[in-house]
Amino acid sequence: MAALSRAEAEERAPQPLTVDLAEVGVRALNAELHAPTASSYEVLNPHGAHSLAVGVHDEIDVRVRGHAGYFCAGMNQLGRIVVDGSAGNGVAENMMSGSVRVRGDASQAAGATGRGGLLVVEGRASMRCGISMKGIDIVVGGDIGAMGAFMAQAGRLVVCGDAGDGLGDSIYEARLYVRGRTGTLGADCVEKPVRDEHLAELRELLTAAGLDHDPTEFRRFGSARGLYHFTTEHSGSY
Amino acid sequence: MKDPAERGLRESATFDRATIAAIQHAARTGVYDIRGWGAKRAVPHFDDLLVLGASMSRYPLEGYRERCDTDVVLGDRHATRPLHLDIPVTIAGMSFGALSAQAKEALGRGASEVGTSTTTGDGGMTDEERGESKTLVYQLLPSRYGMDPDHLRAADAIEVVLGQGAKPGGGGMLLGQKISDRVAEMRTLPPGIDQRSACRHPDWTGPDDLTIKIGELREITDWEKPIYVKVGATRTYYDVKLAVAAGADVVVVDGMQGGTAATQEVFIEHVGIPILAAIPQAAQALRELGVHRKVQLIVSGGIRTGADVAKALALGADAVAIGTAALIALGDNDPKYAEEYEALGSGAGYYDDFQDGRDPAGITTQDPELAARLDPVEAGHRLANYLRVLTMEAQTLARACGKAHVQHLEPEDLVALTVESAAMARVPLAGTSWIPGAGR
Numbered sequence: 176m177a178a179l180s181r182a183e184a185e186e187r188a189p190q191p192l193t194v195d196l197a198e199v200g201v202r203a204l205n206a207e208l209h210a211p212t213a214s215s216y217e218v219l220n221p222h223g224a225h226s227l228a229v230g231v232h233d234e235i236d237v238r239v240r241g242h243a244g245y246f247c248a249g250m251n252q253l254g255r256i257v258v259d260g261s262a263g264n265g266v267a268e269n270m271m272s273g274s275v276r277v278r279g280d281a282s283q284a285a286g287a288t289g290r291g292g293l294l295v296v297e298g299r300a301s302m303r304c305g306i307s308m309k310g311i312d313i314v315v316g317g318d319i320g321a322m323g324a325f326m327a328q329a330g331r332l333v334v335c336g337d338a339g340d341g342l343g344d345s346i347y348e349a350r351l352y353v354r355g356r357t358g359t360l361g362a363d364c365v366e367k368p369v370r371d372e373h374l375a376e377l378r379e380l381l382t383a384a385g386l387d388h389d390p391t392e393f394r395r396f397g398s399a400r401g402l403y404h405f406t407t408e409h410s411g412s413y
Numbered sequence: 414m415k416d417p418a419e420r421g422l423r424e425s426a427t428f429d430r431a432t433i434a435a436i437q438h439a440a441r442t443g444v445y446d447i448r449g450w451g452a453k454r455a456v457p458h459f460d461d462l463l464v465l466g467a468s469m470s471r472y473p474l475e476g477y478r479e480r481c482d483t484d485v486v487l488g489d490r491h492a493t494r495p496l497h498l499d500i501p502v503t504i505a506g507m508s509f510g511a512l513s514a515q516a517k518e519a520l521g522r523g524a525s526e527v528g529t530s531t532t533t534g535d536g537g538m539t540d541e542e543r544g545e546s547k548t549l550v551y552q553l554l555p556s557r558y559g560m561d562p563d564h565l566r567a568a569d570a571i572e573v574v575l576g577q578g579a580k581p582g583g584g585g586m587l588l589g590q591k592i593s594d595r596v597a598e599m600r601t602l603p604p605g606i607d608q609r610s611a612c613r614h615p616d617w618t619g620p621d622d623l624t625i626k627i628g629e630l631r632e633i634t635d636w637e638k639p640i641y642v643k644v645g646a647t648r649t650y651y652d653v654k655l656a657v658a659a660g661a662d663v664v665v666v667d668g669m670q671g672g673t674a675a676t677q678e679v680f681i682e683h684v685g686i687p688i689l690a691a692i693p694q695a696a697q698a699l700r701e702l703g704v705h706r707k708v709q710l711i712v713s714g715g716i717r718t719g720a721d722v723a724k725a726l727a728l729g730a731d732a733v734a735i736g737t738a739a740l741i742a743l744g745d746n747d748p749k750y751a752e753e754y755e756a757l758g759s760g761a762g763y764y765d766d767f768q769d770g771r772d773p774a775g776i777t778t779q780d781p782e783l784a785a786r787l788d789p790v791e792a793g794h795r796l797a798n799y800l801r802v803l804t805m806e807a808q809t810l811a812r813a814c815g816k817a818h819v820q821h822l823e824p825e826d827l828v829a830l831t832v833e834s835a836a837m838a839r840v841p842l843a844g845t846s847w848i849p850g851a852g853r
Contacts, residue, residue, distance in 0.1 A: 205632045225625050230562055230633030246616070246629040250562040264625075265616035269560050287616040288557040290601070306615040307557060309601040326611060328601045345609070347602060403606040404589060406444070 191215035191238065201226055208254075211235050223263065228256050231273070248275040251292060267294045270311055283320070286313045289330065295384045302339070305332045308349055314384035324351050325361065333380050335388055343396050351396040352377055354388060363402045369395045435678075446678035447586065449767025449777060451579050451670045451714065451737060456687040458670070459721040461834030462827050463843060466813035474812040481808040482818040485732050487530075487709045488570055488639020488662035491631070495639055495662075496548055496570055498732070499528030500804045501819060502722060505667070505713050505736035506552045506572065506643075508534025510587050510596040511674030511767065512740075513784035514541050515792070516776040519743050521545030522789055523796025527804070532572060532734075535585040535610055537599045538564040545789070550641065553630070555584060556610035558600040562633055570663075571630055572641040573623070575614075575652075578671030578714040581645025581685045585610030586675040591770040593779040623659040631660075641665050646691035646714065647684075653698035657708050665734065666695050668714025672737040674777060675768030688714035688725070690837035693824075696729025706731065706820075719806020726807070727822035728838060735803075742799035743792040744774045 192213035194204050197220040204218060208231050215236040221227055225244035228237045231254035239247065242260035252271040261279035270289040277285075280298035287303070289311025296304075299317035305324040318336035325341070327349035337355035344361020350373070351364075360366075369391075377390035417424070424430065439445065467473035474481060489495035504524045509517050511534060518541040524531040530548035537559020543549055551568030553560065565571060576582060587596070587608040597604040617626045627640050642656040643665035656664045668688025673681065692712050699705040712725050713734035725733050746754075751761040753773035759766060767777035775787035811819045814826045828843040829835035835842040836849035 201632065202636070206635060209635060226629040226632045229629050230565075232562065245622070245625045249629050250565070250633055252562060264622070268616045269557060269562070271562065284616040288560060290560075303615065307611065309557070325615075347606075403603070405447075405607045 191217040191236070193217045193219060195219040196221055196224060205229060208233075208235065208237065221260070225263070228254065231256065234273075242279070251275060261298065262296075266296075267292070267311070270294065280317075281315075285315075286311050289313070293380075293383055299336065305330070305349070308332065312380055312383075314380055314386065316384075316386060318355065321358070322361070324349055324364075327351070331376065331380060333377065333384070333393070335386060343398070345402065346396075346398045348398060350376075352393040353396065354393045357394075357396070360396065363399050364396055365399045367395045367397050369393065447588070447675055447768050448678055448681070448765045449672065449674050449676075450681070450765035451672040452682050452685075453765075454682055456669065457689050457831065457834040457837050458687060458715055459689065459718075459724045461689070461830045462724050462838055462840065463830060464720070464723065464727075464810050464814065465826050465828060466810075467815045472815045474815055474817065476809060476812050479812065480817060481812045483804050483808060485709070485820065487711075487732065488641070490639075490662040490704070490708055491660065492570075492637060492639040492662055494569075494637045496530060498530060498548065500800060501726060501730075501732040501807070502716075502800055502803050503529050503550075503711060503732055503734045504531035504739050505671070505734040506532035506534045506550070506574065506577075507736055507740075508536040508585075508587075508674065509539045509542070510534070510536040510591060510600070510779070511777060513775055513778055513787065514539060514595075515784050515787040515789045516740070516743060517542040518545050518789040519787065519792035519796060520739060521547075521549070522793025523739070523742070523800065524548070526793065526797035527800045529800065530569065533564075533568075535587075536596065537561065538567070539599075541789075543567060545793070552643075554610065555612060555614045556600075557615065558602075558610070565630070565634055565638075568638060570639040570641060571634070572643050572665065573627065573630070573661075574643045576612075576645035576647075576667075577643070577673065578645045578667030578669050578685050578688070579673035580676045580680045581647045582612060583676060583680050583684070584612035586768070588675060588768050588770075591768070591779045596779060620655040620659050623655075627660040639663055641711070643667065645669075645671075645684075646686045646688060649686070649691040649694040650698050653695045653710075654702060657699065657702050657704055661708060663709045663711060664695065664699075665711045665713065666691050667734075668712070670715030671713050672740075673767075687837065688712055689728075689834060692725060692728040692730055693837070693839040699729070705729065716803075719803045719808075720810060722803055722807040723810040723819065723822055724827060726819055727826050728824060728840075731820065738799070739796055740776055742796045743776055744787060744795070745772070745776050747774055750774055 218239045221241040223244045227247045229249040232252040234253045237256045239258045244263040246265045248256040248267045254273045257276045265284045267275040268287045270292040272291045274293045276295045281296040281300040283301045285300045285304045286294040288307045290309045294313045297316045300319045302320035304319040308327045308330045310330045314333040321339035322341040328347040334353045338357045340358035341361040343364030374390045485501045487496040525547040532550040550570045554574045589605045639662040641663040642661040644652045646668045669685035709731040712730040748761045750773035772778040775783045827840040
């Protein structure tokens with residue numbers, strides 16, 4: 176049997192359950208999402224509220240129709256969350272799995288400490304994007320601010336625009352890809368050669384993010400692993 | 414060889430032998446000293462306070478006959494499931510990584526045996542400690558190593574750690590020799606590297622952001638769990654006010670004597686203030702906000718005896734937390750390992766190299782053979798014994814002051830032996846009505 180077209184699938188899919196934050200509070204929204212009675216949700220009138228759709232731990236779809244405040248989709252597990260607007264500090268912080276897509280820009284610390292899943296920011300991301308990331312994949316359509324991937328431990332950060340100063344400071348084993356310009360690199364962060372396996376994972380990440388950039392346009396950055404052990408001879412490096 | 418003093422030699426008070434040895438070590442190795450334990454210098458402490466037992470003007474309770482309760486409720490300000498502990502002595506946060514899995518299990522067993530809580534640490538929650546801890550507090554630290562929303566939901570309370578007494582303003586440290594494969598996996602780090610924890614939280618800055626962060630944690634856990642905020646004792650009055658304003662259910666203040674698994678010696682000995690000076694500041698902040706005994710205060714840093722517990726409660730704490738003392742109760746610095754401590758260049762009673770992973774007692778190590786020396790059941794029982802003694806000692810002093818609950822102890826039950834301790838603890842110098850600095 177032929178697969179349904181997207182239009183047909185959307186037509187047949189049950190209507191999302193609407194939660195209007197002009198009528199109920201964030202507590203009611205999150206309580207519903209933690210024990211979902213539907214598989215798909217539409218959140219109206221978010222008006223930059225904090226902690227929207229945090230702690231989701233089911234395979235549900237959540238669409239936030241507007242701007243979100245701090246920590247939207249924080250600690251997401253399995254959920255597929257879309258913000259039709261911009262997101263404040265710490266969007267998808269400590270995400271474990273699932274996906275989060277921000278149609279607009281993201282403020283500081285996007286994807287902070289994330290351990291899994293995919294965060295896509297279609298616009299730009301501010302400072303400390305991917306700080307302390309621990310396995311999450313982050314794809315940013317535009318630029319990122321300073322100190323991106325600070326102390327990044329694992330996972331992959333793809334920046335389709337420019338990266339600000341201090342990229343990858345004190346980085347561990349995360350892999351960073353930047354298509355545009357980079358400012359100064361952080362302590363122990365170095366440019367590394369792009370090999371076939373890197374082009375393959377970039378292609379995979381860009382496809383997942385819905386972006387069609389040529390992977391060969393990106394440069395790769397990672398850890399020189401020079402600061403993995405303490406010695407006072409490194410005192411000038413920090 | 415004759416004692417140098419008997420030969421008329423004078424040791425410099427400024428450059429004493431330990432100082433000379435430290436300079437020589439720095440010159441020889443180019444490395445500053447990193448160690449465990451807490452501050453070893455003498456600072457004003459609970460020993461500088463005395464309890465005023467009842468006589469004519471106060472009415473004591475009969476020891477062994479009349480009740481003196483010790484239970485405490487923590488976190489009933491906002492949480493729908495506050496903690497109910499049988500005793501006001503809790504176990505402070507110590508990580509798996511810093512401690513062996515056996516030690517973490519023993520802490521859980523000991524605490525559970527007497528109805529109190531234990532706490533995770535930098536590195537996440539292990540099955541051993543969750544399984545053996547009836548009441549477990551889960552720490553949210555700047556590093557977020559192993560942070561897992563399933564563990565948040567499995568915890569009984571959440572402690573947002575801003576700092577600790579041994580190193581306020583500093584991050585954690587775990588040297589490569591303790592980053593075993595299991596520790597590395599939990600922390601998402603390569604095995605064997607020297608691990609540097611962040612000193613600031615990655616996704617929020619300042620008290621206004623903390624308010625929002627606490628809101629997120631409450632939302633994730635459906636407002637069930639008490640939220641603690643832990644600070645190292647420095648500007649305690651302001652920190653406590655800000656923590657309360659940010660929405661904390663419980664504030665934890667850790668004095669400079671509080672222990673660590675590994676930090677620079679210069680940090681341990683020179684940053685922060687004694688817990689004696691911090692408690693009155695914290696209590697003042699809570700009273701001024703009208704939330705004393707409503708937002709509970711847990712204090713730590715050098716708690717050793719039931720007298721320390723009683724004095725801390727009298728100064729305004731609701732409960733105390735112990736770390737170093739708990740490890741000693743498990744078996745740390747046990748004289749039976751004297752020869753092995755000496756072989757490591759230390760001695761039983763002096764051993765503080767928790768960072769190097771070679772602890773003969775099997776507590777501050779990830780070496781499987783050393784860790785296997787610690788029987789979690791026996792060690793847990795020793796800890797439970799010790800906790801019972803602390804509690805009974807505190808009850809003894811509370812009854813002597815005529816209190817039917819240890820929390821009824823108050824500053825009026827204390828006097829100070831020194832001008833410094835009187836000023837810090839804000840109780841009168843013994844035999845006088847003088848509280849230095851009062852009213853300023």
